[in-house]
Amino acid sequence: MVIETRGLNHYFGQQKVVDNLSLKVQKGSIYGFLGPNGAGKTTSIKILLNLLKSQKDTVYLFGKEINSNRIKSLKRLGALVEQPAIYAHLSGKENLINRCILLSINKRKADEMLALVGLTEAADKKAGKYSLGMKQRLGISLALLSDPELLLLDEPTNGLDPNGIIEIRNLMIELASKHGKTILVSSHLLSEIERIATHVGIINKGKLLFQGTITELHDLSKPTIEIEVSDIDRASEFLKSNGFEVNTIEEKKISLMYKSAEESGKINTLLVQNGFTVSSIYQVRKDLEHLFLDITKNN
Numbered sequence: 001m002v003i004e005t006r007g008l009n010h011y012f013g014q015q016k017v018v019d020n021l022s023l024k025v026q027k028g029s030i031y032g033f034l035g036p037n038g039a040g041k042t043t044s045i046k047i048l049l050n051l052l053k054s055q056k057d058t059v060y061l062f063g064k065e066i067n068s069n070r071i072k073s074l075k076r077l078g079a080l081v082e083q084p085a086i087y088a089h090l091s092g093k094e095n096l097i098n099r100c101i102l103l104s105i106n107k108r109k110a111d112e113m114l115a116l117v118g119l120t121e122a123a124d125k126k127a128g129k130y131s132l133g134m135k136q137r138l139g140i141s142l143a144l145l146s147d148p149e150l151l152l153l154d155e156p157t158n159g160l161d162p163n164g165i166i167e168i169r170n171l172m173i174e175l176a177s178k179h180g181k182t183i184l185v186s187s188h189l190l191s192e193i194e195r196i197a198t199h200v201g202i203i204n205k206g207k208l209l210f211q212g213t214i215t216e217l218h219d220l221s222k223p224t225i226e227i228e229v230s231d232i233d234r235a236s237e238f239l240k241s242n243g244f245e246v247n248t249i250e251e252k253k254i255s256l257m258y259k260s261a262e263e264s265g266k267i268n269t270l271l272v273q274n275g276f277t278v279s280s281i282y283q284v285r286k287d288l289e290h291l292f293l294d295i296t297k298n299n
């Protein structure tokens with residue numbers, strides 16, 4: 001395991017913000033750390049970075065207890081937590097060179113990092129003039145300078161426009177697939193995590209509610225298909241008589257368990273061929289709130 005926490009707790013005064021947390025992050029995975037605002041994600045990440053102290057024998061990075069291997073462990077990871085620390089009056093490249101000097105890394109690495117995060121063309125522009133997405137990318141490139149095996153990214157797409165979100169998402173996928181990095185990325189959006197993660201941990205009020213692969217999460221969050229169709233009652237009876245299980249019928253739409261794209265297509269064709277007008281057919285996934293309800297129900 002690249003990251004392992006064992007029954008980790010953290011208090012701010014009387015408030016327990018991390019509650020018996022046992023994370024397991026495998027090498028090469030993109031681990032989506034999912035939870036609503038205030039769930040304890042940032043606090044947990046700060047503990048992993050040793051910015052907040054953990055009890056002995058609760059946090060292991062690369063298989064070693066963090067408090068007794070602080071420097072060695074931290075050397076192997078890069079992080080972006082809250083706002084990236086960027087000098088606004090320096091260009092992107094100068095920011096990187098500056099950090100190279102601090103870390104005694106060859107300055108040539110700056111160009112390599114700019115290319116990696118797609119900032120080559122903006123290399124000489126003042127970082128203060130960068131868009132939010134460019135600042136995040138510069139932040140990630142700074143975190144990557146020392147070529148860490150592990151990246152901890154706290155809500156890296158927060159506040160970005162749709163384009164910026166896609167850029168960061170693609171960057172994370174590339175870093176994991178082409179460069180073999182292990183990434184822990186936090187978010188409060190299920191849809192955001194689903195698109196990139198191989199593994200997911202869901203946290204609420206400091207407690208881990210679910211941990212598993214993305215497939216295991218999908219099994220849990222069973223999507224539905226919603227069909228807006230004419231003559232709704234008859235359409236529903238028709239589907240039932242053809243062996244489909246109808247979940248609910250509302251005023252304008254029928255809801256069924258989603259099985260596959262092929263099956264959705266088959267339902268559509270069947271309805272149309274039998275004289276029904278299908279105005280829309282779409283897949284609906286649960287949002288985080290509904291997923292929480294399911295998980296707590298199942299527990």
Ligand SMILES: Nc1ncnc2c1ncn2[C@@H]1O[C@H](COP(=O)(O)OP(=O)(O)OP(=O)(O)O)[C@@H](O)[C@H]1O
Pocket residue numbers: 012017035036037038039040041042043044155188
């Ligand atoms: N330094 C601090 N002192 C006291 N309480 C804190 C401190 N930092 C965070 N908290 C509280 O701890 C809880 C968890 O906060 P945390 O920032 O870890 O959550 P989060 O899941 O990262 O949410 P967000 O996405 O809003 O940052 C919240 O109730 C927050 O108010």
